[in-house]
Amino acid sequence: MYNETEIIKDTTELGPDGELVINMGPQHPATHGVLHLVVTLNGETIKKIEPHLGYIHRSIEKMCESLTYRQFIYVTSRMDYLSSHINNTACALLVEKGMQIEVPERAKVVRTILNELTRIASHELWIGAMAMDLGAFTPFFYAFREREMITDIMEDTCGARLTMNYIVPGGLMYDIHPEFQTKVKAFVKQFKEKVTEYEDLVTGNVIFQSRTKGIGVLTAEDAISYGCTGPVARASGVKCDMRKIAPYDAYDRVEFDEIIETDGDSFTRYLVRVKEMNQSIRIIEQLIDNIPEGEFVGKTKNVLKLAKGEFYQRVETARGELGVYIVSEGGTTPHRIKFRSPGFSNLSVLDHISKGSKIGDLMATMGTLDLVIPDIDR
Amino acid sequence: MTNEDIKTYITTHTPEATFDETGEWLNIIVYPNQLKTLATILNGQPMQLDFLFCLTCVDYKTHLTMVYHLTSSKDRTINIVLKANLDRTQPLIETVCDIWRTAEFHEREVFEMFGVQFINHPDLRKLILEDGFKGYPLRKDFEDPINMIKL
Numbered sequence: 464m465y466n467e468t469e470i471i472k473d474t475t476e477l478g479p480d481g482e483l484v485i486n487m488g489p490q491h492p493a494t495h496g497v498l499h500l501v502v503t504l505n506g507e508t509i510k511k512i513e514p515h516l517g518y519i520h521r522s523i524e525k526m527c528e529s530l531t532y533r534q535f536i537y538v539t540s541r542m543d544y545l546s547s548h549i550n551n552t553a554c555a556l557l558v559e560k561g562m563q564i565e566v567p568e569r570a571k572v573v574r575t576i577l578n579e580l581t582r583i584a585s586h587e588l589w590i591g592a593m594a595m596d597l598g599a600f601t602p603f604f605y606a607f608r609e610r611e612m613i614t615d616i617m618e619d620t621c622g623a624r625l626t627m628n629y630i631v632p633g634g635l636m637y638d639i640h641p642e643f644q645t646k647v648k649a650f651v652k653q654f655k656e657k658v659t660e661y662e663d664l665v666t667g668n669v670i671f672q673s674r675t676k677g678i679g680v681l682t683a684e685d686a687i688s689y690g691c692t693g694p695v696a697r698a699s700g701v702k703c704d705m706r707k708i709a710p711y712d713a714y715d716r717v718e719f720d721e722i723i724e725t726d727g728d729s730f731t732r733y734l735v736r737v738k739e740m741n742q743s744i745r746i747i748e749q750l751i752d753n754i755p756e757g758e759f760v761g762k763t764k765n766v767l768k769l770a771k772g773e774f775y776q777r778v779e780t781a782r783g784e785l786g787v788y789i790v791s792e793g794g795t796t797p798h799r800i801k802f803r804s805p806g807f808s809n810l811s812v813l814d815h816i817s818k819g820s821k822i823g824d825l826m827a828t829m830g831t832l833d834l835v836i837p838d839i840d841r
Numbered sequence: 842m843t844n845e846d847i848k849t850y851i852t853t854h855t856p857e858a859t860f861d862e863t864g865e866w867l868n869i870i871v872y873p874n875q876l877k878t879l880a881t882i883l884n885g886q887p888m889q890l891d892f893l894f895c896l897t898c899v900d901y902k903t904h905l906t907m908v909y910h911l912t913s914s915k916d917r918t919i920n921i922v923l924k925a926n927l928d929r930t931q932p933l934i935e936t937v938c939d940i941w942r943t944a945e946f947h948e949r950e951v952f953e954m955f956g957v958q959f960i961n962h963p964d965l966r967k968l969i970l971e972d973g974f975k976g977y978p979l980r981k982d983f984e985d986p987i988n989m990i991k992l
Contacts (some may be wrong), residue, residue: 517969525979687891687914690943708917773864773922775895775910786895794909799979801897803910811946835923840969 466574474734481505484606489518491770493596500813512814520840528799532558532632535797542802543838546586548577551630553787556625556711557776558632561769561791565762566712568624568755574714575749576647577620577629579743583654584613585781586736591829594665597674602664609657613648616643632767635759637799647751651744660739675729679816679828682727689815690808693783694735695811695832699727705779716744719781732831782806782833806838842888843920850888855879866910866920873925877935879907880923884940889913892919893941896948898955900980905932905955918976927957936962954979 483504497518503511517596523542527535536554540547552574558565564839591606614624619640621629629636681691686699697702705723706714722738724731769791776787783805790799794837809832818826844867849855851858855875861868871879895910909923927934936959938944948959949968956977959965967974976983 517971520969522978590924600937685942688942690941691894692894703914703917775865775866777894778923784894788895788897788908788910790899799897803895807946808943811943815942 476689478489481681482510490537493829494834494836495592496834498836500530501668502825503684504822507823509817509820509822509825512825514810514813516839516840519837521837523804523841524800528797531795532769532797535800536631537626537628539802540628541837542804542841543570543780543782543785543806543835544625545835546581546782546785547626547628548574548581548600548630549778549780550766550785551628552578552712553776553778553785555630555632556628557774557789558767558769559772559773559778561789562632562763562767564633566634567758567761569574569757570759571712571780572750572754573635573639573759574630576747576754577617577627578617578712578745580647580650583740583743584610584617584780586740587613589736589781589833590661590733593833594671596826596829596830599668599671601692603663605657605660605664609654612646612653616640616646616650619643619646621704632756633763634758636760638759639754644751644754644766647747651747651751654740654744658737658741666734666737667802672730674824675827675831678729678820678824679831680726680728681812683725683814686727689812689813692805692808693779693781693833694722694739695731695783695809695812697722698724698735700725701806703784704776705784709777711776711778714746715751716783717749719743719746729827729831733835736833766795768793769797779789780805782835782838783809802841804838804841806834806836807841810834842916847888847919847921851879851883854882856897864922866922868924870924870926873927873934874890876923876925877937880937880940881913883921883923886983887920889915890975891941892917893937893943893947896937898951898957900929900973902981904929905957907934907951907957909937911964921960927991932957932959933960938962953977956980 485502487500487502489493489499499515501513523538526538539550539554542550568719587606587610589601589680594602617627618624620643622628681699683700686696686701692703700723707721719742722735724735771791771793774789778785786803788801789797792798817825848860851869855871859870862975890911890913892912892914894912897908899906905927907925911921911923913919936948948962951957952965953970954965
């Protein structure tokens with residue numbers, strides 16, 4: 464893919480200032496995907512990080528140009544595969560906005576519950592994987608125990624565990640499983656009991672704290688300038704929660720706090736995500752007993768056509784702000800579609816915040832940015 | 842700040858700018874050589890549009906359009922779309938990555954996908970595609986005999 468001189472550097476020979484260039488990835492256990500970082504080192508100190516992307520580029524934007532407004536939603540599940548419900552919601556909301564489709568209340572509430580369950584599942588996976596990168600193996604099993612309950616709920620309701628494709632323009636593809644409410648309540652109960660276990664295992668852990676506190680500090684100004692969103696920006700004190708700024712679905716009728724911390728280091732990013740999980744539980748608790756009866760999908764035409772013009776929809780995924788930008792010429796397929804993925808902007812800050820730190824700390828910085836590679840490459 | 846205030850403010854600095862309010866947000870269309878100056882003004886006081894949340898390009902077959910979605914981190918209700926039409930054969934525009942650092946990666950993506958040249962960009966190389974890739978895949982006239990996506 465890249466020419467040989469670029470990828471294979473003789474590691475025994477140092478550069479002019481004693482620089483050493485190493486390739487991290489594309490196959491590396493801690494990048495959790497095919498991310499390729501070319502790291503320039505001076506001894507153990509990082510001088511420069513250069514991401515090389517494209518190993519999982521599937522040209523989703525080009526593909527969507529030849530798919531109809533019913534079809535293109537399914538491709539977006541493969542973007543950020545840990546937030547597939549939320550990606551689907553973004554696309555469905557955009558088509559609904561463009562065509563003024565009325566969404567039934569039942570669908571809105573179910574969507575919100577599913578979005579929050581997805582967020583918890585994503586953060587659970589992240590907590591396990593990140594702790595594993597930093598040398599703690601046990602949290603992985605603890606996190607997956609609860610995540611398994613969510614994937615089971617998803618399997619019952621949507622028929623899939625990862626790429627759900629359950630949300631369609633106008634509402635939901637089919638009604639929820641009869642045991643949906645019971646199972647979600649059981650999950651909420653278990654999660655509330657067990658979340659203290661993570662705190663005991665990870666938050667108070669001296670090794671974990673010394674590996675993350677003060678590592679990869681991101682200031683609020685830089686977070687804004689680099690376009691960071693989601694827990695990464697909120698850990699630096701930037702208010703950017705789309706659920707608060709531009710509420711969609713049922714977020715305008717639930718109470719929850721936007722978690723804002725100001726330290727901006729890796730440990731704070733960890734804390735923000737743990738607290739966010741509790742807020743998600745709070746949202747689910749408010750809605751689970753109040754799912755309105757009625758239709759689960761609104762009336763739509765068989766062939767969807769967006770009016771000529773431009774549409775933009777923003778939602779809050781587990782990683783930050785996902786933007787879908789569509790230029791329509793009035794036909795059944797979009798003229799141009801752009802996905803503003805949160806991971807892409809969050810990755811661009813990696814070089815800036817890890818400059819000058821040690822190579823061992825790169826794991827903590829990269830882990831807490833929560834990069835999902837298919838989301839970055841698209 | 843209402844749309845009318847923004848329009849008056851921009852007209853005083855860039856009289857040639859045209860506006861389009863048909864969409865959800867206010868669209869400002871300027872000439873490519875004015876974009877950098879206007880972007881600097883919008884980023885400064887009193888507008889403080891310091892958050893560039895989307896940068897992309899659209900191929901309209903007759904011309905390319907650079908699209909910048911801007912908002913302010915102080916007040917996220919202000920959303921502005923800045924546009925500049927570029928010549929298709931020689932697309933040339935000044936970079937904005939010294940104003941918004943996030944533009945660096947987004948412009949590299951636009952460069953490889955649409956062939957837009959960004960003046961003064963610090964590191965204008967391909968980001969996602971391989972080094973020897975010929976053509977600009979997101980342009981409408983792009984043809985690839987082997988892997989063409991047609992459904």
